[in-house]
Amino acid sequence: MKKILFAxxxxxxxxxxxxxxxxxxxxxxxxxxxxxxFWEKLTESFKxxxxxxxxxxxxxxxxxQRRQGLVIPLKSKQKDPDLFLMxxxxxxxxAASKWLQPLDGYIRREGxxxxxxxxxxxxxxxxxxxxxIALPVYVxxxxxxxxxxxxxxxxxxxxxxxxxxLVRCAVKIQTTLRRxxxxxxxxxxxxxxxxxxxxxxxxxxxSNGGGFTTQEGKLCLNLPENIExxxxxxxxxxxxxxxxxxxxxxxxxxxxxxxxxxxxxxxxRNWPYAWSLHQSGGSAVKGKVGIAPLPGFAGKPGAxxxxxxHIGISRYSDAPAQAWEFVKFVTSYKVQKELVVGxxxxxxxxxxxxxxxxRGKIPHLQALKGVFQTTVSRxxxxxxxxxxxxxxxxxNRALAGKIGAKEALDKxxxxxxxxxxxxx
Amino acid sequence: xxxxxxxxxxxxxxxxxLPLFLFIFGFILFPVVGTFWTSLFxxxxxxxxxxxxxxxYIRLLKDPNFWRSARFTLLxxxxxxxxxxxxxxxxxxxxNEKLPLRGWLRAAVxxxxxxxxxxxxxxxxxxxxxxYGLANYLFLKLGICSGPINWLGSGTGAFLxxxxxxxxxxxxxxxxxxxxxxxxxxxxxxxQAKVDGTNFYxxxxxxTLPLLRPVLLVAILFRTIDALRIFDLVYVLxxxxxxxxxxxxxxxxxxxxxxxxxxxxSAVSVACFLIAFSLSILYLRVGKFGRN
Numbered sequence: 001m002k003k004i005l006f007a008x009x010x011x012x013x014x015x016x017x018x019x020x021x022x023x024x025x026x027x028x029x030x031x032x033x034x035x036x037x038f039w040e041k042l043t044e045s046f047k048x049x050x051x052x053x054x055x056x057x058x059x060x061x062x063x064x065q066r067r068q069g070l071v072i073p074l075k076s077k078q079k080d081p082d083l084f085l086m087x088x089x090x091x092x093x094x095a096a097s098k099w100l101q102p103l104d105g106y107i108r109r110e111g112x113x114x115x116x117x118x119x120x121x122x123x124x125x126x127x128x129x130x131x132x133i134a135l136p137v138y139v140x141x142x143x144x145x146x147x148x149x150x151x152x153x154x155x156x157x158x159x160x161x162x163x164x165x166l167v168r169c170a171v172k173i174q175t176t177l178r179r180x181x182x183x184x185x186x187x188x189x190x191x192x193x194x195x196x197x198x199x200x201x202x203x204x205x206x207s208n209g210g211g212f213t214t215q216e217g218k219l220c221l222n223l224p225e226n227i228e229x230x231x232x233x234x235x236x237x238x239x240x241x242x243x244x245x246x247x248x249x250x251x252x253x254x255x256x257x258x259x260x261x262x263x264x265x266x267x268x269r270n271w272p273y274a275w276s277l278h279q280s281g282g283s284a285v286k287g288k289v290g291i292a293p294l295p296g297f298a299g300k301p302g303a304x305x306x307x308x309x310h311i312g313i314s315r316y317s318d319a320p321a322q323a324w325e326f327v328k329f330v331t332s333y334k335v336q337k338e339l340v341v342g343x344x345x346x347x348x349x350x351x352x353x354x355x356x357x358x359r360g361k362i363p364h365l366q367a368l369k370g371v372f373q374t375t376v377s378r379x380x381x382x383x384x385x386x387x388x389x390x391x392x393x394x395x396n397r398a399l400a401g402k403i404g405a406k407e408a409l410d411k412x413x414x415x416x417x418x419x420x421x422x423x424x
Numbered sequence: 425x426x427x428x429x430x431x432x433x434x435x436x437x438x439x440x441x442l443p444l445f446l447f448i449f450g451f452i453l454f455p456v457v458g459t460f461w462t463s464l465f466x467x468x469x470x471x472x473x474x475x476x477x478x479x480x481y482i483r484l485l486k487d488p489n490f491w492r493s494a495r496f497t498l499l500x501x502x503x504x505x506x507x508x509x510x511x512x513x514x515x516x517x518x519x520n521e522k523l524p525l526r527g528w529l530r531a532a533v534x535x536x537x538x539x540x541x542x543x544x545x546x547x548x549x550x551x552x553x554x555x556y557g558l559a560n561y562l563f564l565k566l567g568i569c570s571g572p573i574n575w576l577g578s579g580t581g582a583f584l585x586x587x588x589x590x591x592x593x594x595x596x597x598x599x600x601x602x603x604x605x606x607x608x609x610x611x612x613x614x615x616q617a618k619v620d621g622t623n624f625y626x627x628x629x630x631x632t633l634p635l636l637r638p639v640l641l642v643a644i645l646f647r648t649i650d651a652l653r654i655f656d657l658v659y660v661l662x663x664x665x666x667x668x669x670x671x672x673x674x675x676x677x678x679x680x681x682x683x684x685x686x687x688x689x690s691a692v693s694v695a696c697f698l699i700a701f702s703l704s705i706l707y708l709r710v711g712k713f714g715r716n
Binding site for chain 1 (some may be wrong): 685
């Protein structure tokens, strides 16, 4: 008797966990505890406003793991999650796998305005084969952080506008400061073999008029402009010696940030998140930091790689209409403003950057607006992860001094073409 | 006893074996066969699924990156297993002697092994760090070098750094297994040999080593299989860098899973399995395991 009761109990438990309430949304999101907490509060207020309950599926902070956590349910056509956040570089693959619902229908029907969003971001990241399949929640881009106090001390009025200028300035200040601090470096950036290196290299290449794809979308990794840019960043480490030797082994965002934040670097290439940390209590550079757009090569404008997270609706969602309501909510003026005020994130809507209250609270946001309007995107290809791996490997090998810049990019191009052939 | 067996019949006997079989099928055979099955398809998230036969394996054989990671993985395996077994044997012999605080020493030896690899890899990452790592601090303090060294900066440097971290981490495992083997050798044999006037070296070669062989083989086998699928250490310390020179087979396969090419990723995993499997067979043959 007891056994039967126990079996019944287990069976009913199973039943309870399996049934879904109609119209309930599930939203998959990860990140730091403060971010997940923010989303939790947001889903609560969404429920109050619309009456639609949203279940949050928490994911880890690590980007690769977040991706893996999404691919498994989507590949097996699960109804959950209805909605999720995507790193900008996943969108191509998710769209090509037909995992995302096109939003054009809703937009047309409701007259939803796309003007408030960064047009360049929408076109390069959220549109796939002509269809809009995601909307930017927040955007990221590479920035130049500099030590205002040091530039002043050495008589510079403004941060460098070109790379050669940056090198001259860094060499001069580094040489002098080394006498008091042997660990001082001119310029920290991300050169380890990982995704961040692709962003950094893209910025150097694009600021020399190069890039990864032609106008028609064909890969062109070994453009002369790219080779020149690669030679330049190899020189930063090995010739001018203003970037530390571990740039190509250990330097990721956090390593670069801590180098700069401990007062051991003059310039830093990093994402906007570093700003508030540089200004925090324990920081050695608090109040001494300035932000500028990244420099370009002689006479050319600088370029900033586009990062950030976008929201999309699963094709297998059983409540797409409710999901669209949530997308509208997350990208609304009110919520986007909360995003920047509460978490310090850079909203995907342009109009927030001109908000009086926001400008008062976060003065540097105005400078970011210009940066985001001119970002460059990594190729929006379904097999991008493998192209990225090829770029990482060969650029990193050139940085290690194991191979010349031209040979490295020629080989990268050849390998990338092989990847294209395997998947097209 | 016999009566009971007869009464319950064959079902009684198989009933006892059944859980083991279920376990082997469910957790060992099913995933292996499943991975092999997937490797026969073009199973890419963004392309229609298609049966390919052995095409993924042909692509594998022509893939220079696969061969480079296979070479790295084998070099790493042989290097780490050889050194770990040599060191493990020495430690086991020492710990088998009547030392003061022997219990404490035995426990202390196990500490590196008790730490999860991902965490010990982070510790080594700090140790190797160019700016504030312990290795550079010590080398500079002792005047061995004039400036800090970028330990992970060259292919060889990264390889040796990984090797050292792995040896630190898993020598204790070999030590403990061998120690158990040593304790099973009857003390009388050594006393007899001493009466016969042999020295330590002769006793080691003629008594310890032959009697330790089965245990030694188990240790080598376990370590080889483990080292062949090295992932966490590489993932944390070098991420395959610099320039892809330390990409292990598991990391190589993982990158395909990450880019949603499950078919080819599975083929890499099967290749990895086949290498481990054939090495195990080879060991068992050469070591004459199970034969007296």
